[in-house]
Amino acid sequence: MQLSVIILNYNVRYFLEQCVLSVQKALENIDSEIIVVDNFSADDSCLMMKQRFPEVKLIENKANLGFPKGNNIGVAEAKGEYICILNPDTVVAEDTFEKIASFLAMTENVGIVGCKLIDGTGNFLPECKRGTPTPWVAFTKIFGLYKFFPKSSLFNKYYAQHLSENQTGKVDILVGAFMVMKRDLYLEVGGFDENCFMYSDDIDLSYTVLKTGKSNYYFHETSVIHYKGESTVRDGTYMKRFREAMHFFYKKHFGGSFVFDVFMRIGAFLFAILKKKQQQQIIHKPEQYLLFSSDESLGEKLEKQLQKKIIWSVDIDENALFSQENLKGCPLEIVLDNWRFSFKEIIRFLEKNKNKGFTFKIIPERADFLIGSNSSNDRGEVIKLQKSDFNNS
Structure with a gap:
């Protein structure tokens, strides 16, 4: 089997339905399978899957096991040479996987491949290609320096701005909403680290793959919708887990730093204020x-x-x-x-x-x-x- 698509779902029943439909259409000419792992959703996600997509393998967890463990459970059941980790609040194009497969076939020493992600308004999501968040890179992100010096390699690494959104190339970090890699490589590096509940898991996996000598790639020739905000409420719990996740990553790979933790606390506070302000501005009542x-x-x-x-x-x-x-x-x-x-x-x-x-x-x-x-x-x-x-x- 060529490809296994793993979709981890938690309480996004309608987005999941659209996602699976788009994936089915994109896999029509590929020897493949879809595996949906449900993290104990309280909506009728599982019922919908059984009624509309009875041919899709459904794994029903009895608790919310988090992003890393949920995906690891799905990959353990996968049979494909390659796997795609895919968020349920995404929509893929009919030729997305065929284009990714062609890129993989002609590129050597590939670790993880990500693609161009857009939000529900058609705007590019810059987090789909990033640099390793060292303390300095995190600092440039937290204080927005990357916006003022987008051409400077000293300041532009967080969003891998050495590549434009319409340019394929090597990057350090890819987002967990869409990741394609060999299943054997995923298993070799241990998959997602289950010590991290969520938020830094994709950073950790990307960086761990880099340490094997492989290269991660951002591939711009196919676009995928990622609604993004649907999976997580940006509240106090989110900010606490995000800060803890980044602290986990830095401690695991760089030994920890008091200064870095201070940066993260400041950044979390500023981020919370910004997100609250942005959400208050989302008022569109069509006439x-x-x-x-x-x-x-x-x-x-x-x-x-x-x-x-x-x-x-x-x-x-x-x-x-x-x-x-x-x-x-x-x-x-x-x-x-x-x-x-x-x-x-x-x-x-x-x-x-x-x-x-x-x-x-x-x-x-x-x-x-x-x-x-x-x-x-x-x-x-x-x-x-x-x-x-x-x-x-």
Whole structure:
């Protein structure tokens, strides 16, 4: 078997459904398997998996075992030569894994491969390529120095700014939302360190792989949506665990430092203030919707349920549609029907139309909900559709 995709889920049932659907489409031409590990979700994630994806291997843990152990359990069951660690709040394009496979085939001494990640508004997520967070690199991140000196190798290492978002190359650290590597290498280095509950596990694994002499790569030729905020609430518990996780990583690999711990405490405090301010700014209440779908009746049903004006179109013709007078001057949300458009087309659309004042939702194929996120700081939104009026089939 060529590839095993491991998806660790915790209480994100609708995002998981869309993720597994996109992965299935992306694996159609690859000898592969999908393994979903559920960390004792309180929603109906497991029931959904059994009903909609009965062919997918589902592992139901009896407690929330954390990110490292949950993924290690999944990899232990994997049969593929390669594994992909994938977050449930992601959407892959139909050719994502084929492109990654081609890159692996022509690149030597590969450790881990990551790819270009975007948020639910189409904006690039810089954390998908990073440098090793030494005390100095962490300092440049905490105090934002990387923003002022993006060209300087002294200040730009945290987000691996020696590479642009559209340039493939070697990086130190990749994000756990999307990681592809040989299963034997994962097992050789011990997988994710279970002494760390979450947050520094991907940094630790990336750095451990580097120490074997392998090279980690950021691959820009495929984009994956990572809603990001959906998996974790950015509250006090998050900040405490994040600080503890970074302290764990530094102590494990660099011996610990009082100065570094002070930096982390300051950074955690500033980060908490920033995130709170950013989340307060996420206010977007669409007054009308632009629906791209081959089903005109779907627009009528959405208009009835949402009590908002729905403008319907079969084809994505931005120049013609966005120039209409009735689309100007009011908040607009664009809804993309996965029956009509592939995930690859949807991802490309988000990237092309980022920062134009629109928000985006997707109706996954054979699903009865709209799903999306208005910001990388937003937990995401799911709008359930009334089954009596809606039939996406």
